Amino acid sequence: MSVDVTLHGVAKSFGSLPVVQPIDLDVAPGTFVSLVGPSGCGKSTLLRLVAGLEQVSAGTVTIGGASPAELRAHKRLAVVPQQPGLLPWRTVAENARLLLEVNRRHSPTRHPDPAELLDEVGLTEFLDAYPHELSGGMRQRVALVRGFSLGAPLVLMDEPFAALDEITRAEMRELLARMLDRHPATVLFVTHSMAEAAYLSDRVLVMSPRPTAVVADVAIGFPRPRRDALEDTPEFAAVCAELRHHLHGAMR
Amino acid sequence: MIRRAGTSPPPWRPVRWFAPAIGIVTFLALWEGFVRWRDIRPFVLTAPTDIVRYLGRAPGDFAEASLLTARHALVGFVVALVASIGLGALLSTSRFLERAVQPVLVLVQVAPFVAYISSIVLWLGYGDPPVHFVTAFVCVPAFTFATVAGMRSADPSSRELLASVDTPRWEVMWRLRLPSAMPSLFTTARYNTGLALIAAYLVEGSNFADAGLGAIGKRFAANNIGDGLWATVFCMVVLGTVALGLIGLFERWLLHWHASQRSLA
Numbered sequence: 001m002s003v004d005v006t007l008h009g010v011a012k013s014f015g016s017l018p019v020v021q022p023i024d025l026d027v028a029p030g031t032f033v034s035l036v037g038p039s040g041c042g043k044s045t046l047l048r049l050v051a052g053l054e055q056v057s058a059g060t061v062t063i064g065g066a067s068p069a070e071l072r073a074h075k076r077l078a079v080v081p082q083q084p085g086l087l088p089w090r091t092v093a094e095n096a097r098l099l100l101e102v103n104r105r106h107s108p109t110r111h112p113d114p115a116e117l118l119d120e121v122g123l124t125e126f127l128d129a130y131p132h133e134l135s136g137g138m139r140q141r142v143a144l145v146r147g148f149s150l151g152a153p154l155v156l157m158d159e160p161f162a163a164l165d166e167i168t169r170a171e172m173r174e175l176l177a178r179m180l181d182r183h184p185a186t187v188l189f190v191t192h193s194m195a196e197a198a199y200l201s202d203r204v205l206v207m208s209p210r211p212t213a214v215v216a217d218v219a220i221g222f223p224r225p226r227r228d229a230l231e232d233t234p235e236f237a238a239v240c241a242e243l244r245h246h247l248h249g250a251m252r
Numbered sequence: 253m254i255r256r257a258g259t260s261p262p263p264w265r266p267v268r269w270f271a272p273a274i275g276i277v278t279f280l281a282l283w284e285g286f287v288r289w290r291d292i293r294p295f296v297l298t299a300p301t302d303i304v305r306y307l308g309r310a311p312g313d314f315a316e317a318s319l320l321t322a323r324h325a326l327v328g329f330v331v332a333l334v335a336s337i338g339l340g341a342l343l344s345t346s347r348f349l350e351r352a353v354q355p356v357l358v359l360v361q362v363a364p365f366v367a368y369i370s371s372i373v374l375w376l377g378y379g380d381p382p383v384h385f386v387t388a389f390v391c392v393p394a395f396t397f398a399t400v401a402g403m404r405s406a407d408p409s410s411r412e413l414l415a416s417v418d419t420p421r422w423e424v425m426w427r428l429r430l431p432s433a434m435p436s437l438f439t440t441a442r443y444n445t446g447l448a449l450i451a452a453y454l455v456e457g458s459n460f461a462d463a464g465l466g467a468i469g470k471r472f473a474a475n476n477i478g479d480g481l482w483a484t485v486f487c488m489v490v491l492g493t494v495a496l497g498l499i500g501l502f503e504r505w506l507l508h509w510h511a512s513q514r515s516l517a
């Protein structure tokens with residue numbers, strides 16, 4: 001259950017400030033694509049353009065042959081924001097179900113069971129806890145579950161692990177990889193961590209400073225499933241170095 | 253929306269009750285002493301013991317009047333709350349509407365309602381209607397401001413999340429914006445409790461009825477019965493204290509998830 005994503009000449013300006021240069025992009029179904037680039041270059045903006053939460057200034061976004069608006073209307077697009085955005089008055093279980101409960105008329109008929117997803121991320125004991133009773137990592141796991149609860153074929157993640165410490169980040173990365181094994185989707189993933197991008201992605205797009213464009217499109221060929229040990233291999237270090245090299249090139 | 257209090261109740265701490273009790277007793281003692289020492293006329297200031305003695309002469313009458321005033325204030329308060337949530341929800345959707353209505357609300361808030369009570373009584377007649385009207389009217393501005401500010405404060409991440417599945421406006425209102433406005437509504441409820449009680453008292457005194465604390469207070473004032481007048485003041489203070497206590501309980505129940513309800517530890 002995943003879709004292809006096509007950007008055709010997609011550009012964006014805020015008033016007179018150009019933020020995204022015309023971008024052409026083809027993402028095959030089920031691909032995990034990371035976006036890396038300097039802070040403020042327009043990565044979040046590009047993600048919001050794909051979701052249709054921001055209007056394009058030029059060009060078109062097509063997702064599985066449909067427009068972002070159609071996808072949103074059928075709840076076939078999931079967003080995992082940088083801030084978990086949990087509702088503090090809802091329990092963990094209720095937050096995990098939130099996207100299924102709102103705009104219910106259009107909820108997909110088949111979707112993963114949020115309770116099972118919570119079990120997969122190890123939160124069974126916290127179903128009735130409130131967000132303020134959780135650690136930052138646990139909150140982000142709830143946000144992840146909420147994102148997967150729709151069974152959406154396209155998942156957009158904007159630095160979902162940025163606020164977490166190094167160890168928790170590594171755990172979350174593992175968790176995300178495992179969830180995608182079980183619930184395949186096309187993913188666009190913004191990150192500042194080269195290791196995170198290299199570990200998770202099939203493709204990494206390196207973005208230039210604002211107004212942003214794709215300056216490098218790096219295929220990551222490590223076999224799946226990937227495991228922690230991958231990080232200690234020289235091949236992995238070489239890929240990270242290559243990404244960093246592209247990024248520095250972009251910033252000059 | 254809310255099912256249970258997530259955290260266990262705070263431990264029993266005598267200081268929570270002991271400290272305020274000491275404060276009140278000290279205050280009453282100073283008051284009593286001052287009146288006795290300077291031999292102040294009851295109409296100017298009645299000693300607490302005399303107030304209690306006067307209440308004891310007709311406890312039933314004072315209780316009945318207190319209940320009526322409480323009912324008047326409660327009706328006005330609740331009507332204002334419901335109307336303000338509706339109005340605030342509307343205003344929070346449009347900066348233009350908000351700008352247009354805001355000055356009117358400020359006018360209502362700062363106009364001395366004592367001055368126009370008799371006009372309202374002439375308009376709405378005697379009895380309950382003018383009391384309910386003025387009480388609700390004066391509470392609306394603060395409740396509306398609190399609703400607008402609270403709804404606007406809804407977490408942007410959550411807003412974007414709901415937008416990503418095309419959540420209809422009313423559902424965003426109900427599931428996100430209204431709960432987000434609850435903390436500021438509770439803060440305002442405390443302020444409006446006093447306002448509603450005072451408005452009820454004053455209109456009762458001006459609507460030619462003979463029931464309610466305001467009406468009997470007015471009669472005592474006209475007949476120069478200081479003890480009686482101060483007895484109505486005492487009843488008002490009790491009403492206000494009970495009302496604030498109830499709001500505190502509601503807040504602990506409905507806002508258990510909010511940072512304000514957690515201990516400082």
Ligand SMILES: Nc1ncnc2c1ncn2[C@@H]1O[C@H](COP(=O)(O)OP(=O)(O)OP(=O)(O)O)[C@@H](O)[C@H]1O
Nearest residue numbers: 014017019037038039040041042043044045046210
């Ligand atoms: N709604 C908006 N109105 C005006 N300017 C905006 C708006 N949203 C973003 N921008 C501008 O667009 C640029 C790119 O912002 P964006 O948030 O997409 O960057 P980013 O690459 O995600 O940065 P970071 O890595 O720090 O999150 C910034 O200069 C920002 O000021």
Ligand SMILES: [Mg+2]
Nearest residue numbers: 043044045158
């Ligand atoms: Mg960003």
